[in-house]
Amino acid sequence: MQCSKCGNPKVIYKREQSGQILCKDCFIESIEKKAIRTIKKEKLLDKGDKVLVALSGGKDSVTTLEILDSFRQRNIIDICAVTVDEGIANYRQDGVDIAIRHAERLGIEHRVVSLKEEYGITLDEIMQRENHKGSCTYCGVFRRTIINKAAREMKATKIATGHNLDDEVQGIMMNYLEGNTDNLTKLGPKSESKAEEFTTKIKPLREIPEREIGLYVVAKELEVHFDSCPYAMQSFRGEVSEAINQLAEKHPTIKYSTLRGYDKIKNILKNELKKDYSHGRCRRCGEPASNELCKACSFLEELGL
Ligand code: SF4
Numbered sequence: 001m002q003c004s005k006c007g008n009p010k011v012i013y014k015r016e017q018s019g020q021i022l023c024k025d026c027f028i029e030s031i032e033k034k035a036i037r038t039i040k041k042e043k044l045l046d047k048g049d050k051v052l053v054a055l056s057g058g059k060d061s062v063t064t065l066e067i068l069d070s071f072r073q074r075n076i077i078d079i080c081a082v083t084v085d086e087g088i089a090n091y092r093q094d095g096v097d098i099a100i101r102h103a104e105r106l107g108i109e110h111r112v113v114s115l116k117e118e119y120g121i122t123l124d125e126i127m128q129r130e131n132h133k134g135s136c137t138y139c140g141v142f143r144r145t146i147i148n149k150a151a152r153e154m155k156a157t158k159i160a161t162g163h164n165l166d167d168e169v170q171g172i173m174m175n176y177l178e179g180n181t182d183n184l185t186k187l188g189p190k191s192e193s194k195a196e197e198f199t200t201k202i203k204p205l206r207e208i209p210e211r212e213i214g215l216y217v218v219a220k221e222l223e224v225h226f227d228s229c230p231y232a233m234q235s236f237r238g239e240v241s242e243a244i245n246q247l248a249e250k251h252p253t254i255k256y257s258t259l260r261g262y263d264k265i266k267n268i269l270k271n272e273l274k275k276d277y278s279h280g281r282c283r284r285c286g287e288p289a290s291n292e293l294c295k296a297c298s299f300l301e302e303l304g305l
């Protein structure tokens, strides 16, 4: 066996969907080129952008940081980062420490914001309450609110998240299975909210499978936090992910075809549903909200905080 690109006999990866066999250097190059292709095709970056990377310390966010840093080194963009500490015992702290080390290594502005400081409660404490709505529901909403606020305070023009192909396909299928057509139209490479308070979100890794990002960080010897969240498998996302991965074993191209199919119908769906995304303000915190309270504040009120 030898590398399909350069003939090197020391190969590390076979792409199931294409049959391509790659050596370490060609594999690394292929991942970086793919992300850069997505960035260019979807016009994710503009010269002079200050991009806030949502940096958890996991493989996806560290890869996002690494790839965007090549744009920073060429003075095309500036980068800053924020890490959200949800307060998950025996899990989050390692990621936070790794995120701090990456930010120091690159010399970028970095903030760590905890749910405890921001809202007076950790995710673990919320999960001890009766009638909670499930860890990921709170986690997603609080994290999004904290990241949006940090982006405004740090004067970022874009927020980059580490969503990979698997995340994106799970999002499409979850919303489809739940009949959540409003959320279905909000996925994609770049958020399109018109509210000025919402910084545009971009997903440079959305066409790269999760396992290839895992191999990329190992091949590049990047320090990452590999453990998965103790709440992950309790979630609907976890179940959907398992089902998709089972199907992908026999049908290696289904993740790509689901993504391509979604990209083709997204605009049709959006026009058909003609959703008005205009926002008012949350009466409690002043953040943009489509109801009287933003999602984060309505959760806080339910929790009696
Ligand atoms: S799995 Fe759920 S609880 Fe854990 S970090 Fe992800 S969204 Fe948060």
Ligand SMILES: [Zn+2]
Residues within 6 Å of the ligand: 003, 004, 005, 006, 007, 008, 022, 023, 024, 025, 026, 027
């Ligand atoms: Zn090669």
Ligand SMILES: [Zn+2]
Residues within 6 Å of the ligand: 282, 283, 284, 285, 286, 287, 293, 294, 295, 296, 297, 298
């Ligand atoms: Zn609010």
